[in-house]
Amino acid sequence: MLEIRDLNAWYGESHVLHGLDMDIPEGKVVTLLGRNGAGKTTMMRTIMGLMGKTTGTLTYQGVDLLKLRPDQIARRGIALCPEDRAIFPSLSVQENLFLPPIIAKGGMEIDHIYKLFPNIRERASSRGTQLSGGEQQMLAIARILRTGARFLLLDEPTEGLAPVIVQQIARTIKEIKALGYTILLVEQNARFVEDLADIHYLIENGAIVDRMEAAEFAANIDRVDKLLGV
Numbered sequence: 534m535l536e537i538r539d540l541n542a543w544y545g546e547s548h549v550l551h552g553l554d555m556d557i558p559e560g561k562v563v564t565l566l567g568r569n570g571a572g573k574t575t576m577m578r579t580i581m582g583l584m585g586k587t588t589g590t591l592t593y594q595g596v597d598l599l600k601l602r603p604d605q606i607a608r609r610g611i612a613l614c615p616e617d618r619a620i621f622p623s624l625s626v627q628e629n630l631f632l633p634p635i636i637a638k639g640g641m642e643i644d645h646i647y648k649l650f651p652n653i654r655e656r657a658s659s660r661g662t663q664l665s666g667g668e669q670q671m672l673a674i675a676r677i678l679r680t681g682a683r684f685l686l687l688d689e690p691t692e693g694l695a696p697v698i699v700q701q702i703a704r705t706i707k708e709i710k711a712l713g714y715t716i717l718l719v720e721q722n723a724r725f726v727e728d729l730a731d732i733h734y735l736i737e738n739g740a741i742v743d744r745m746e747a748a749e750f751a752a753n754i755d756r757v758d759k760l761l762g763v
């Protein structure tokens with residue numbers, strides 16, 4: 534679905550991504566694991582067209598995303614769920630949910646969203662500020678499902694959440710995957726992604742240093758922990 538070749542990205546003069554190669558097949562969950570500052574968020578910002586200077590190719594359904602504007606990328610069905618979750622605090626849960634425009638056909642119906650996220654239904658009239666971190670994360674994911682996006686970029690969805698909520702998010706991501714969505718998951722939590730992802734990429738200093746299939750992950754967990762500094 535997305536083929537990334539020799540991708541470089543800069544913040545001003547600062548060269549942050551150094552020749553990344555990655556493949557994200559349709560309908561799969563792919564993780565990008567790495568420490569703080571490794572370049573994970575930059576990778577997602579690059580896919581969304583939010584970086585100033587870039588080189589390389591990002592071929593998505595035959596088109597190079599690096600040549601498109603962020604709005605054109607979004608309209609191709611790609612959506613980012615940012616690390617800070619970006620829930621509008623003064624709006625209700627329902628208002629937050631309905632805020633993003635529908636960008637492609639086939640967006641998830643609200644009844645289906647409420648079935649996947651029963652907490653969100655219960656909290657529909659609560660303000661964004663009244664939600665727990667886990668509820669905010671669920672709402673942030675629910676919100677992009679409504680838009681019709683089929684390729685979801687989730688930036689550290691488990692950050693700062695209690696283990697029981699992390700498990701709930703893992704179940705939800707599995708359910709979304711079973712519906713045929715493609716997911717790129719940025720994480721520092723190796724245990725969370727262990728039985729969730731089909732392919733794991735490890736990133737260090739803006740370059741991919743390893744790639745593992747799901748079946749190889751458990752045997753290499755020490756190497757992963759070392760990279761993550763656990």
Ligand SMILES: Nc1ncnc2c1ncn2[C@@H]1O[C@H](COP(=O)(O)OP(=O)(O)OP(=O)(O)O)[C@@H](O)[C@H]1O
Pocket residue numbers: 544547549567568569570571572573574575576
């Ligand atoms: N707006 C910016 N301007 C300049 N440098 C930046 C900017 N944002 C990030 N960087 C630098 O780019 C590098 C990669 O940062 P990035 O946020 O992509 O890392 P990350 O792997 O997502 O880590 P984190 O978990 O902390 O978000 C870091 O060295 C960071 O300091």
